[in-house]
Amino acid sequence: MELVELQNVTIISERFLKDDIIDIIKKNSAKGYTLTDVSGEGSRGIRASEWEGKNVKIETVVSSSSADRIIQAISDHYFENYAVIAYTQTVNVVRGDKYI
Amino acid sequence: MELVELQNVTIISERFLKDDIIDIIKKNSAKGYTLTDVSGEGSRGIRASEWEGKNVKIETVVSSSSADRIIQAISDHYFENYAVIAYTQTVNVVRGDKYI
Amino acid sequence: MELVELQNVTIISERFLKDDIIDIIKKNSAKGYTLTDVSGEGSRGIRASEWEGKNVKIETVVSSSSADRIIQAISDHYFENYAVIAYTQTVNVVRGDKYI
Amino acid sequence: MESILSNFSSPVVLAFVLGIASKFVKSDLEFPRPLYQSISIYLLLAIGLKGGVELSKTTFSVFLLPATATLALGIITPLTAFVIIRYIRKLDMSNSAGLAAHYGSVSMVTFLVAISFMEDKGMQPEGYMPTLLALLEIPGIIVALMIPIAVSKNVASLGKALHEVVTGSSIFLLIGGVIIGYIAGPEKFGPVSPFFVSGFQGALFLFLLELGMTTASRFRDLKKVGAFIIFFGVFVPILHAVLAIYFGYWAGLSTAGITVLATMTSSASYIAAPAAVRIALPKASPSIYLTASLGITFPFNITLGIPLYYYLTVLITG
Amino acid sequence: MESILSNFSSPVVLAFVLGIASKFVKSDLEFPRPLYQSISIYLLLAIGLKGGVELSKTTFSVFLLPATATLALGIITPLTAFVIIRYIRKLDMSNSAGLAAHYGSVSMVTFLVAISFMEDKGMQPEGYMPTLLALLEIPGIIVALMIPIAVSKNVASLGKALHEVVTGSSIFLLIGGVIIGYIAGPEKFGPVSPFFVSGFQGALFLFLLELGMTTASRFRDLKKVGAFIIFFGVFVPILHAVLAIYFGYWAGLSTAGITVLATMTSSASYIAAPAAVRIALPKASPSIYLTASLGITFPFNITLGIPLYYYLTVLITG
Amino acid sequence: MESILSNFSSPVVLAFVLGIASKFVKSDLEFPRPLYQSISIYLLLAIGLKGGVELSKTTFSVFLLPATATLALGIITPLTAFVIIRYIRKLDMSNSAGLAAHYGSVSMVTFLVAISFMEDKGMQPEGYMPTLLALLEIPGIIVALMIPIAVSKNVASLGKALHEVVTGSSIFLLIGGVIIGYIAGPEKFGPVSPFFVSGFQGALFLFLLELGMTTASRFRDLKKVGAFIIFFGVFVPILHAVLAIYFGYWAGLSTAGITVLATMTSSASYIAAPAAVRIALPKASPSIYLTASLGITFPFNITLGIPLYYYLTVLITG
């Protein structure tokens, strides 16, 4: 079973940024993404989204070049004003070529 | 605190495959698994499960040999017809021997 | 985009341990955490939390030293009597210095 | 004609329109999935219980002919649908059988809208209609899934699919409700009825709001599936309705009963069938069968179809 | 005897059976957890409010004896349960105390089924029964958790467990409802009552459907826990019921009141107790105490137990 | 005075207090988010439908003056709020505009509590009040978001924020309900009404329980935001209420109508506004505007404010 080494980009943010972040991901040639409802606490403490109840976790498996571009875009747009955390992990993906 | 290096196998698929995939996991000597309700979009775009609302994410921490067998089985059974993504990550597990 | 290499500590446990585990995490200088409702099965099989429906997954991105201390504390307090799994992964975090 | 207009001013239909609108104005309105699930559990049990209580007052003989007619329709309609799509449109076997399964089965909500349409007109369909609904839901799917086998094309895990069909939550709750209502009877059902009866129309209102939202998100696929599917989604229901009108007439149903039977026969499943087809015919494309049943037939039926079927019923039977 | 049969044709009991059936036919029916939570919030508030409104009409003196009897039962029953399991079955301390906590506390739903059983018979239990329910829920758990300490065995975070017991959502909503109902009184409660009164039986119906499903998933553990636990889950409730009948008789309750008191005393908690025991006695195995309370005692009580306790009440008091 | 006391013994207010209490005793009570969402959908549709049906009976001319008065209030109140916070407290632009948006908009629940307060007194406000609620919800937010631009300070994605405001689920459901109610009219609305009318007060009861819990979790920020914000959260509502009383009087509303108008004008949004402000003014701190609107103004209004506004109305208009 040949596994392809790719990057899993994880972004956790306030819910209302969801659609914008998905746009960014798609623009950077991600073939798909997975959303999870999460909640959490961070440096910014209480925030509007706390009232709306939840944050959202967005994961996308992409090539490391796309990963860089996504990360770059996210941090340019959101880090100053919004509640966001983003990180990447190396994953070994089945039929990984499908996601490049 | 001795941590054991194991594989965390992640499978995201249409909800109705859940039970079958869990069977496969158990058959390949996984000691446990964790399910998360997720939603997402992929190459296959819209699908029945979209109507049923959600995909499911199945994670299981196993030895790398089990990981290989699980990955193999998943890709044999489901990749052709169903909406599935599967990947593995290296994790350092507390009392890891418990999961081998 | 400079990414900082940190540890993502994942703890999956019975729901009612949530607050205690969050305390432990905060005591060990985590800057934040993310919660996900999950369900699952493990070596201990059926348990009260099954009746309460769900387990909880707690993820926190921290320095590897904090990671060690958290892991240590978790395994000291809970492994004997409660349904818990804990593992760490290396992640590359945007503005990672924020979480140290 | 004016019954079409009056149908458009019925709250449940307007709720459906509102749901569609919410998608077009891109409102952030979200309908919580657990609410959707809860309402379907509620509606299915309510229909079943009410039907069961009625059944406990019905003599079996009265019920025999309508039941036969319904079963017959359950076996014929998937075949007509299949023939049309497979030999006129020449769609591949999986997709053709998949569509057939949907048009052989029923849509509970369409059934309910038909009933409140008749009640608006001050007519009561027979009390055992819910039982006919249950009779009509299953056979069509099974027949359709058999076709590929009949022509010796292997079907992925048919057994699993059949189990899914007969134990699927919708049919389970519907039949379960009928049985409970039948055993309990009118008196015992008394204390429970306020909950299931007076709240009913309101729950249906919310449910149609949600279906409007889901339907709207189907519209974007209309282009993808092409003109024939759209034609199919309107023509086949009318065909099946006419068929049902004759059968219902033969079975001696009332005008209201015939109209409701026609409506449920013309309706296409979007819950039981998709689940079963996804399992048995994974190669069939959901965007085809869901767009047809949910994006075309469902909205057509609850807006224009029902008044039309009522009109045809009066025309044919009167 | 015939009251057993009639009990079996009551919709709520049938809903419970339907829930069990859904697991046996492996239906994909799923009961959304938020619906389950919502209904428990609803039921607890409804009981509390109704009880509080009634209480506002009751003179304290009338209420004194029944309250005393109930508290006494709350202290005695965990001890009887403990003695039986610890010294006859020789189960270890943690599991014995854990079980005792469950049988010392109560099951709200069993209480409700008992009330509608009496109402079916045209008898009204005293209006302050819900207040007795609240009185009976807590002490049993506390007493049981004290036992291990009494015999100098350390208990994991007892304080936390006690806090959990007295602030647990079920007791909080029940007492909160009583207080609100008491302050508001009949007139002020008027506008809110349709929601909490007319919907009640229906909500209970849905709740029992869910409990049937949960109970069924407990059955698979019956073998695991062994014959004695099964015997325990039937015998102890009857024992506690008989005890309660005498106490209730002494306190001057009506036949309906005694039957309901007997039922709630015999019932075993599966919400408040498990949560507290999990915290205070982590070594106690959930599969033992949940299987006993939810897999054995609960189904026994709502099907055979309640008619039996009614029968015994009439026998003893009449 | 006694109307304050009587207000404190109203079930909905007591439910709010119970919700606050649950946080103070650290109960593990959790209010499922889907239930919260479902109830808001229900309440908004119920208000809208009821209002629309009433509107279908109202002649436009009657409605003209009240509508004008309401729109005027929608434009004035955000400005008064802004001036006070920006030039007296000297808060930065983002936070000032953010707060202004909240106090320019409305809180649906406060509106509802005011209505049931009047009904308790046996007075019926005008049937078209819900329409005024809809008119008052939007303009205030827009005006407030314009301020930073007016003083040439760029606003993050204003377009997106405006879209959010006018298509936000609350306003969408409210207006949608009004339209449906208006088209359907009394007869057609008949079958749906039991669900939306008789369940209403109960749903409101549950909703206030939840809001009590949310409010309580806001209290911990009271220190953080400081004394002026607390003063602001009490003074500005009273100011706006007095303004509204004169406007309502001028528009010829009934005493009940004026009191309700005053209450909704004084209320601060905690759903539409936060969402829009978060998008348009990300630098504005949620702990300031949510604590003010939800932690101070909301509890003040439903406990002391409404009786006060009623008292002032009688004083000024009588």
Ligand SMILES: Nc1ncnc2c1ncn2[C@@H]1O[C@H](COP(=O)(O)O)[C@@H](O)[C@H]1O
């Ligand atoms: N160190 C962390 N580990 C895991 N998740 C975090 C961490 N810090 C923040 N988060 C998540 O990111 C969201 C925004 O964090 P912040 O921007 O720091 O307020 C929080 O609500 C958490 O869900």
Ligand SMILES: Nc1ncnc2c1ncn2[C@@H]1O[C@H](COP(=O)(O)O)[C@@H](O)[C@H]1O
């Ligand atoms: N590149 C990706 N990254 C993360 N999740 C994905 C990705 N591609 C697909 N998925 C998930 O896998 C499911 C099935 O994808 P597909 O089989 O490509 O339609 C989607 O609904 C997503 O939840």
Ligand SMILES: Nc1ncnc2c1ncn2[C@@H]1O[C@H](COP(=O)(O)O)[C@@H](O)[C@H]1O
């Ligand atoms: N091997 C595993 N892989 C993934 N999750 C696991 C595994 N084992 C246990 N878990 C999770 O940890 C919880 C407690 O496991 P246990 O303590 O083994 O009963 C389970 O309910 C699962 O959610």
Ligand code: NA
């Ligand atoms: Na059909």
Ligand code: NA
């Ligand atoms: Na008991």
Ligand code: NA
């Ligand atoms: Na305002």
